[in-house]
Amino acid sequence: MAERKQKRLASLLNQSNAANLSGEDQIELQSLIEEYFIEDPAKDESDSDEETDCNAGDFDTESEKESDAEDDAAPLIHEEVVTVTGEAHSSCEEFHNLAGNFAFPTVEAVEQFACKCKQIKVAAECDVCPEERRGCIAQFTHQEVVDFQLNLYDEVDMIVMGVFSANMAQGPYTESSKKGAQKKEREKTRVTYTILNRLVCKTTFMFLTGVGDKRLRNLMAHFKEQGGPCPRQSKRGGRKNNTKSLTHDDTNRVFRFIQNYAEDHAVSLPGRVPGFNRDDILLLPSSTTKGRVHELFQAACQEQGHRSVCVSTFRKLWAALLPFVVVSKPMTDLCFVCQKNNYRIFRAANITDEEKQELLRTQMEHLEKVDEERLLYRRQTAVSKEVVAEQRVTSLGPNQPCSRDITMHYSFDFAQQVHIPHSPYQPGPIYFMTPRKVGIFGVNCEGLPQQINYLIDEGASTTKGSNAVISYLHHFFGNYGLGESHADLHCDNCAGQNKNKFVLWYFAWRVMTGQHQTVTINFMPPGHTKFSPDWCFGLLKKCFRKSEVHCLDDLCDAVRRSTSVKKVNVPQLVTTENGQIHVTSYNWQAFLSPFFRPLPGMKKVGHFRFSSEVPGSVFFRESLGDDETEFRMLTDVRAVRTLRDALPPVIPPPGLSRERKLYLFQNIRAFVTPDKQDVLCPHPDV
Structure with missing residues (x-):
């Protein structure tokens, strides 16, 4: 992903470079790039100054001055990603270096491509490479091929269907160039392919757009089915096309049910509950199970005609949305005072608010005393x-x-x-x-x-x-x-x-x-x-x-x-x-x-x-x-x-009594390693 972003960024820089900006605009662009990409310019300048001062006395020659001038015009981005200079590309060699860093066809691929088209025979002289080429590809320069590929990006399908919309003959009858000829019913769809408003054959069109024959046929079928350009949706995978995926209403229904169930059956105890790290725990009785709560949820959904979820999804949503609602664990060696107070709080549903406050106050006083002892x-x-x-x-x-x-x-x-x-x-x-x-x-x-x-x-x-x-x-x-x-x-x-x-x-x-x-x-x-x-x-x-x-x-x-x-x-x-x-x-x-x-x-x-x-x-x-x-x-x-x-x-x-020694000798000795039998389980008469 990072490499793709770098290539995209490099292509945008090259486009701005090929736009023949004026001197002031070019200088402003250079300063913006330096400010964004160079982390510490002062440090780099100080380092370069130290090196220059150290070697100036011995190697201050004309060749060094020329190399210094070349360094000043060095790329602002790593040379493996893109080459950016202050002027537009002026040679096939520079263009070859540029094209080799992207996914679009290289110079060699463009030069070697031949559509063998009989309809279009254009003898064009490339403004970059002074050689004659024949075929549809000859209508485009190397730079035009690069720019067209960059502009495609991720919108290839819509661009191809745009060509279909503009150049596809979809009438019920064919049109003949001969005068007086009879109209015939159309048997096949005819498309006139164009690139940059220039007529090309199907082979060249697929080469420049990067679309294969199967994909082109699928796009044409989709175009006809929809009656015009329309983005395609994948028929496999993806949440949008999964009819079994949960909707927001389904998830919200599960959340509301667990929340309401906790309000009716759970209790919030003062202090930290043993076995849990959180202090906002809502405790359900230990006899409660998530499977039982799911059964109640299913029954409620069937009664109201809503969609239910399976028990595994119910558990996952519970853990993700309401992790503080937990089922209390059976415990041993607990404080009897805490147990007595907590039991009274559990059963405090039908008592007055004053009595509830008194229960909570009693438990808090006990916990404060325990905290003092622990301190x-x-x-x-x-x-x-x-x-x-x-x-x-x-x-x-x-x-x-x-x-x-x-x-x-x-x-x-x-x-x-x-x-x-x-x-x-x-x-x-x-x-x-x-x-x-x-x-x-x-x-x-x-x-x-x-x-x-x-x-x-x-x-x-x-x-x-x-x-x-x-x-x-x-x-x-x-x-x-x-x-x-x-x-x-x-x-x-x-x-x-x-x-x-x-x-x-x-x-x-x-x-x-x-x-x-x-x-x-x-x-x-x-x-x-x-x-x-x-x-x-x-x-x-x-x-x-x-x-x-x-x-x-x-x-x-x-x-x-x-x-x-x-x-x-x-x-x-x-x-x-x-x-x-x-x-x-x-x-x-x-x-x-x-x-x-x-x-x-x-x-x-x-x-x-x-x-x-x-x-x-x-x-x-x-x-x-x-x-x-x-x-x-x-x-x-x-x-x-x-x-x-x-x-x-x-x-x-x-x-040990003799009876105990005899028991160990007769029953336990066989489970002891031979070298330890006489140590742990000796004969009772020894």
């Missing part, structure tokens, strides 16, 4: 990243407690357990069996970022209670902590794992024993708990699904490969398959219970703070906008020395 999390993670950059920390510990006077942020959570052996090509029978279970507990340091994933074998599991959570956190701070003096933590609101009296007592114990100066623990609102551990768990599970895992070592490799470049995920075995302990579990419940008392109503509280300045106390507030309240959890101050010098009793791994 706190983002602010604390941003501070930890700045600290890591200043301290030039590249990896996790071990470090001595309070060895750095910094604040660091950590978050922790459990992931859904996995089963081994695992293969991306899962055999059918194992789907109905229970392979060996492995739990995952992650502690994430957002400042780096890096996450330690504790892989908990089924034989080492002491449930997901507070003893397990505190033991893994204690191991993390002792082996992977950055030695911070102030720790900020985030976790979810699970009461059995995190939000319980034993976890609070543990952090009070850490501050009392000098392992931290201050600790703040923030519980994220239920249903709004997506944070960094979930990101790392997602990467881990994605790699796990594609990996062959037949033992715990294979699982560790999958954890490392899940973030092989950044090394975000780090595996940490709790025990091996044979019971070798890597992370010790302690009975923190029995150890802390004699010295602390529970905080009343702690399930409603979202933020806790412990300080070494007030050992044994906790400062709490329900939300960020509330004032802190102090509560004394330590029952006896004299117990501080005892707590500082002692550790809880160790909980040994329970191991």
